[in-house]
Amino acid sequence: MVTYARQIIQNSPNQALTDDVVLVECIEACFDCAQACTACADACLGEGDPAGLVKCIRDDLDCADICVAAGRVLSRQAQPSAAVTRVVLEACAASCRQCGDTCAEHAEHHEHCRVCMDACRQCEVACNNVLSALAT
Numbered sequence: 001m002v003t004y005a006r007q008i009i010q011n012s013p014n015q016a017l018t019d020d021v022v023l024v025e026c027i028e029a030c031f032d033c034a035q036a037c038t039a040c041a042d043a044c045l046g047e048g049d050p051a052g053l054v055k056c057i058r059d060d061l062d063c064a065d066i067c068v069a070a071g072r073v074l075s076r077q078a079q080p081s082a083a084v085t086r087v088v089l090e091a092c093a094a095s096c097r098q099c100g101d102t103c104a105e106h107a108e109h110h111e112h113c114r115v116c117m118d119a120c121r122q123c124e125v126a127c128n129n130v131l132s133a134l135a136t
Contacts (some may be wrong), residue, residue, distance in 0.1 A: 003028060005075065014077040022129050023074060028093065029119075029126035030071030037064035037099060043112035056102050060116065063099035066092050067123060070080035074130070086134060089127045096124035 006024045041060035044053040070092035073085060100120030107114035 005031075008075070008134070009044075009077065012077050014079075022126075022133050026123075026126040026130045027071050027074045029123040030067040030074065033096060033119040033123035034064040034067035034071065036116045037061070037067065040103065040112045040116035042112070047110065053106065054108055056106055056113065059095075059099040059102045063120060066094045066095040070127065082134060086131065089131050089134075093124045093127040095118040096127065100124065 003024070005027045006020075009020050009024050009027070019111075037060040040135045041057045043063070044050055044060070044101060050057070070088050073080075073088045097120070101115040101119045103117035103120065107117050
């Protein structure tokens with residue numbers, strides 16, 4: 001399936017910062033992770049004892065916001081700032097790592113945390129792949 005992000009990046013008159021495939025995978029991973037984190041926070045609030053999941057909820061919400069910002073910055077290819085892009089990607093990878101680690105603590109008991117953990121891990125890898133591509 002060809003996604004909208006892929007169609008836009010491939011047909012943009014602007015030169016992408018990096019390889020189109022790596023860039024599109026990261027954009028999609030960022031938005032997927034944001035959705036998973038938002039849904040996980042909501043599911044945590046619906047658990048019998050959400051007080052025990054406060055850190056998870058906060059990490060989920062922070063990660064979702066950072067992932068959305070990263071996805072949006074990466075989607076803009078007209079005269080991008082490599083320095084800003086690098087900082088945003090580093091923040092996104094760090095947030096995904098932290099959120100993924102927090103969700104891992106609950107993944108055995110809450111399926112939504114396991115799904116969120118997987119999305120965070122995938123997004124962290126995708127951000128690091130773009131960072132690596134920018135370094136070359």
